[in-house]
Amino acid sequence: MVGIILASHGEFAKGIMQSGSMIFGEQENVAAVTLMPSEGPDDFRAKLKEAIASFDSQEEVLILADLWGGTPFNQSNTLFEEHKDKWAIVSGMNLPMLIEAYGARLATESAQEIAAQILNSGREGVKVKPETLEPETTGNTPSASDNVSNAGTPGSFEYVLARIDSRLLHGQVATAWTKTVQPTRIIVVSDDVAKDKLRKNLIQQAAPPGVKAHVVPVDHMIKLAKDNQHFGGQRALLLFENPQDVLRAVEGGVPLKTINVGSMAHSIGKVQPNKVLAFDQNDIDTFKKLEKAGLTFDVRKVPSDSKGNMDEILNKAQQELNKVK
Structure with missing residues (x-):
């Protein structure tokens, strides 16, 4: 798996x-390397080397730096020069970028492919x-909202998909x-998440490019499902934390036929x-x-x-539950 370094001034990394762990879950082979006020370039470089050495493999490493030309970037770049055929550095690190990197690691073993x-x-x-305040776009470059312009x-x-996943959007x-x-x-679709401003904002920020993300209570989803005047051409992917919310939605009139069961956390x-x-x-x-x-x-x-066979x-x-009763 590609190792990821998060490099920053101060504790931003x-x-x-x-934040990435809250959305995507805990990750292996990821390290935050920080440059603190009392430290210099050599200190940061030493911490950077130590972090990379902790990875399962040092062959493929992606470094996300906060600022192009800053000390974290510059010291990362000195190491990159020794591995430029495999490693990659991206500056301007933000949360959407990090979430995309986590997801991309599932499909590729190349740091440079992930960077692109x-x-x-x-x-x-x-x-x-x-x-x-957005600058007007010119030419034929598509915007992130192009595929929802028919709202x-x-x-x-x-x-197109209804999924039970306790981690929701990851x-x-x-x-x-x-x-x-x-x-x-x-x-x-969750009453609890709809009430939690932090989780709601993080989910909306984690939406992939070109896709709108929303958080609604179950009752509101039922109302949306009955609206046949405003959502023509809209392809909806529904995420539920648990089967109970799915049952409420279905009984309320959300016309689902198949449920993808992806993850249900242990407690x-x-x-x-x-x-x-x-x-x-x-x-x-x-x-049942x-x-x-x-x-x-x-x-x-x-x-x-x-x-899997449900x-x-x-x-x-059921057999395991019967044993512990």
Whole structure:
């Protein structure tokens, strides 16, 4: 896996690393290297070498630096010169860029390929309000909002994916699934997240280029699903934290046919029949209700995975729960 260095003046690198973990989950082979006020270039270079040496492999390294020409960049560049056939440096580090890099590591082992891929995400992450302050674009360069420009067209959402994932919008969704189903909107459906301004803002910022991200309560999603006047041509990817919210949405009238089951986090009182799915009795009962409602289950983390058998997984979970009763 490509190693990633986050290099900054002060503790910016540590902060953005923490933010990235909140959205994408804890990451291996990632290190924050900071230049503190009492330190000089040699100190930073020593810390940089130590961080890179901690990676499983030093062959492919991507360095995200805060400022072109600053000490973190310059010292990183001296090491880069010795590995310019494999390594890469990108300056102007921001959160959309970091999230894209995390996701890209799942698909490529090349630091330079990741560097090329994350440039657009970093640039698209720079926006302004009021929108009138945005400079006018010229030529035929597409903007991030081009594929949602038909908002308001008569019609209803087309649901290209509905997914249960306790991590909601993270790299597997923002890269693999988005590229496969090509939504124009990602909608996180959760009462809890809709009330949490920080999580809501982070999710909206993590949307891949060209896709709008929204966070709505379950009842509001039900209202949106019944609106056949404003969402024609809109391809919606729905994200749910748990099966209970899916059941509420379906019973309320959201016309879902298949649920992708990607991740359900373990917590006290739950059993874990496989690496990524954990259940309590309420979860099992809810999935059975969804099945009775006519829904089918697509058990995969990413599109390239083979599909799991939900009946077998639920039966195993039930057996494990019965043992601990």
